[in-house]
Amino acid sequence: MTTALTLTTGQDQDGAPVLVAAGEIDMSNAERFTAALSEAITDRREPLVVDLTAVEYLDSAGLAALFHHADRIEVVTGPLLSPLLAVSGLADLTTVRTR
């Protein structure tokens, strides 16, 4: 059994690809998250928007996936995860927008 996590791929109003995650990301489901991330990233010039607003928990395994694709993604997050993304240094490598 893995931790509850919903991953949805779509496009925003600008037509940019978006990966929306909801639930918790830890080592038990980090592979799924990584796979979804890889799949969602295209050859297009615009970065993939990773929406973590609905993610209640993210651990270093999830962070590792984000770091892996840091130059091709943009991260959208809520106030819960923003200290983590800042502390981990991801915010320095990619765009992190806090809602």
Place this chain on the structure above:
Amino acid sequence: MNDVFAADAEVGRDLAAVDWESTPVGSPEGWPQSLRTAVSILLSSRFSMWMAWGPELTFFCNDAYRRDTLGGKYPWALGRPAREVWAEIWNDIGPRIHNVLDTGHATWDEDLLLFLERSGYPEETYHTFSYSPLRDDDGALVGMLCVVSEETDRVIAERRMATLRDLGSDPSVIRTEQETLAFAGRQLERNRRDLPFTVTCLYDEDGQAQVRAVTGIPADHPDLPDLSGFAGGEARVVTLDGPGLPTGAWPDPPREAMVVPLLRQGDAPYGFLVAALNRYRPVDESYRGFIELAAGHVAAGIAGARSYQAQQRRAEELAELDRAKTTFFSNISHEFRTPLTLIMGPLDELRTRFTGGDPQIMDELEVIHRNGLRLGKLVNALLDFSRLEAGRMRARYEPVDLSATTAELASVFRSAVERAGLAFEVNCPPLPEPVLIDRGMWEKVVLNLLSNALKFTFDGSVRVAVHAEDGAAVVTIADTGVGIASEEMPRLFERFHRIDNARSRSNEGSGIGLALVKELVGLHHGTVDAESSPNKGTVFTVRLPFGSAHLPADAVVAPGAPAAIPSSAEPFLQEANRWLPGDDVPDTPAGTQVAGDAADVLVADDNADMRDYLIRLLRSAGHRVTAVGDGRQALDAIRAGAPDLVVSDVMMPGMTGLELVSALRSDTRTAGVPVLLLSARAGEEASIEGLEAGADDYLFKPFTAAELLARVRANVELARLRNHHARWRTALVDSLQEAFFVCDEDGSIVEINAAFTEMIGFGPEGLPYAPVHPWWPDPAADGEAYAEVAAAFEQLMHHQHGDYTIPVRHRDGHHLWVAASFNHVRDPDSGRRVIVGTFRDVTDEHYAIQRETALASLSLRLSEAENLGDAVAGALDELRQLWQATYVLAAVFDGATPPALSATDPNLSWADVPQDRLLALKDRPLLTPVTERTAGAGITLEHPRGTMVVWVELGQRRPFTEQDQTLLALLAGHLGQALSRVHQIDEQRETALALQRAILGPAQLPAGFAVRYEPATRPLKVGGDWYDTIPLPDGRIGIVVGDCVGHGLQAATVMGQLRSACRAVLLQDSSPARALAALDRFAALLPGASCATVFCGVLDPANGHLRYSAAGHPPPIVTHADGTTQLLDQGRSRPIAIRPEEQRQEATYDMPPRSTLLLYTDGLVERRRQPLTEGIDQAVAAVQLGRRTPIEDLATEVMERLAPAGGYDDDVALLLYRQPGPLELEFPAESSRLAPVRTALRGWLERCGIDPVTAQNVLVAAGEACANAIEHGHRDRDRAGGSIKLRAAATAEALHLIIADNGRWRVPRPGENPHRGRGIMLMRAFMGEVTITTGAAGTIIDMQTRIAS
């Protein structure tokens, strides 16, 4: 056979045969361990023992006791009540036994007189014994053990010896027979045990027995047996019948008496001694011997008294004779010795001076010398005369030319006669035939007569003529002297008769000359006559018959043949040759010697001539002679073997005779050797000097052979007489049963008796034994014992008298203990200080005391033991000290391998010990000691956990004696019993502790609680206060703190019931008020429960909601995270069971997150002379201060902070809770568990009132730590059950998390798995403090962070 009797086959079989079922002790199968142990010790000991057990004191004994004491009562006595077995002495021993049973103290009796009926009659016996208490398995006194040694023989022998010693003491003051009997009577009367009464009868001149002395009975007692007819030489026992007879020292009169003759040497007895006999002793060899010896003493006393009286009478008779003799001998010494000395002395000088000078002068000097010698010979004439008188002189006749011989003799006188101005006419024509004469005698005859003529003739002539007439040769010697008055003529030839007032050339004269002449002539069957006219002269005419018919044929020797002189007369011949003309033939006094007088004589003289002379002389008398040249050699020879007599010159080179005597006298071994000193120095002073030096006799030179021999004989006899006393003394000393010794000033043992040799093994052949004596202990092997003996030796040498007890070593090597008594005395012979002493073998007593001491000190150690381990350790230490062992160990074979080991040396392990011995011992019978010569000893006993083997390692090759073995068995038995007892106590205490813990409160507290409990009364673990936590079915927790009135056991029992009741009520109904109301009703029925105070609450740990009610209890304290405090003082009312019908109030309180609740009893805050509120304020301050402290530490802190100076004097119960309780999770190391763990942690953080951001940070840090742990768990799949523990706890201002796994830590390798390194970075970023500890058991991550309050 039952195991318990296995230690002795024979007695054990008889014990097994006893019908134990019918005794109070019951069947052996049901015996307690203590009884089995006691019986084992008893049977395995070789010391005499018996024991009594149970209500009737049932009797047991061992083989030694059976043999020594029980006698005919065996085996009847086994299993019987001791009162019945020893009915006859129960009055003596009963109180002692009951005293032991009442007090538990052992008794010790020495030489107690007991009348035993073991041989069919009441027998006087003496026993030294101890009664030790015996306890059953519960420690109660149920019996006693008696270790006994019989002392009867010794006590009685000492008593008898004392009587004999007293009888023989100081008889010198006794003079008369009556005094002797009175003295003996006083001594006999002092021993009324062996001699209830005595009667001494002596025969009077008519042979009738007369009672002369009595002891213990009147002389005219009507029941005395008629003994007037007793005259036999044999002792015999007679029956006494008379109830009225005196009883002596006993309750009943004697039944028999012994009649013993008072023996007289070589004659009929003096009388007899009647000695009544002790009816309580057998009339055995020793008893008879004692009475015979006592009678011997009495007889000797009588002999002494009578002989003293006889001597007294003879002395008076002799005194008269002596006066005549004295006159005679004073003449002799003056008449002969003085002129002889005055002649011979100057003459010797002259001869020396004229050597080589004028031959004529030399000739004349020789003449003078010869005559001087002749004169000396005349001295002997006196002795000859006495021999003649006694008829002991034997003549030897040979045919001689009497004319020529007489003329020759006369010529000797020529010069003297002519110098006197007298004409000397010798007319000696040849005779027709020879005459048979003894030349020596004839010489004396002629010389005597000529001398006589010269003496009394002042002018005129002396004429000597010989002619034959009527078949006889007639010799006439005539003078023209003063003549003899006619009235004197009849007494002329009477000896010692001197003619008074006769004018003579000299007043000298012994009055013996003519008497001797007459006697000598008479021997020749001749006659001598005298005719005299006063102032005209005197003619002596001697007629000797011719032929030999008148003479005894065997006395006639052939003519011309040399005189056949027996070899025994040789010395006399030598003497004569030295002092008299060569043609003189000495007398041969050989016949005077008696072969029986032969003695060993040592001659010491530096002059070879003198030495040879003395040897020949003494040998001729039949003595065995050895000779040495000086005093030093003499001393050596005497020390090698004492002779009967020493004949020594005074003046000798090296060591003089006087020095020799004092050397002999100063050595006790030679002090008694008689010495006869010879000296050329005459005079009283010289002889006094010699006698003062200790010489027995003194003889001046010149002396005659006969005189010397007589003195020798007298001294030898005297010495033998004296030696007789010495032999008697030796026999007496040897008969002492105690070892006896005499020690000189240097500490050398110079005399010992037979008992000494028997006791110590060293005999008289080794005397003297110089210190260090060979029986001292070996200083190398046993330094302590050696020092003890050395100290005793100092005492011996420097105290006048004393006693001591020392260990000694027998010649064969075995050790024993002796009690010594000694006394310094002055040796009457030598005047030197000597030490006399006795040894008594007290080995048995010593070991008995040692046993008691060891038992006592072991008991003490065991009584101090709190558990089995203590008991074994204490006992081993005691054994080690007792035997000075290298180590002592105990192995308990409790089924484990190796067996449980305890030892006095803590470093000892199973590998170091003699395993083979221990394993062999394990299967030996219990309590039977085994010793391995010098290595050590072991024994097996029962330990509550299995067989225990004790091994005493002696190390330094020391023997383990039989006594040691008995002692070890005794101590081991004692230990076994004690272990069994300690074990029981142990179990009881464990039980009590478990019960107390059960009363006190729950063993397991719910999370978040901490408690402390301090009972006021030690050693109780509980008191009147209590606390309780009760998990309720709905997840809530009942919390109760209460306080019953008082403290101690009483309060504790009430408390236990109230606690249980309250718990039961709460489980039924979770309303605190109703619970207390129910408790009111319950307590009303429970004595002592009334007025208890209780706080009862029900807490919901999920939200901190608390409902509570208090019954007279002080208010709990709550401290919030920010430090504000509050007292829970609502819902209060009266204490328990006071007005139980009334309702109780209830209140609620919601504990904020991270607040701390303190429940307590008044013991925590109540102080004398101080309001309760002050104590509560202190408690408030303590909790406020400690709100940042973890709850368990806070509990300790509060107790310490509030403790009064002398410690709490009342019961204290304290219960702390912090909301929320800690989160404790344990889960498998699987990533799927992470989410639920997070959920739980998130909920707990919420209850802690943590803001969401901080909570998220904590969640991330905890999640990384858990992820880490899961990775470790996954890496070690083969390791069973990889699991993770998480604990989270809060204080007012901090969170504390611990995540622990049992996997292996992984050193971060970012290149390989970069996000893991990031995990640690995140932990450190979100938590204030992170500590990672990695060990073999796993990894612990400890994280803390502060919370803004």
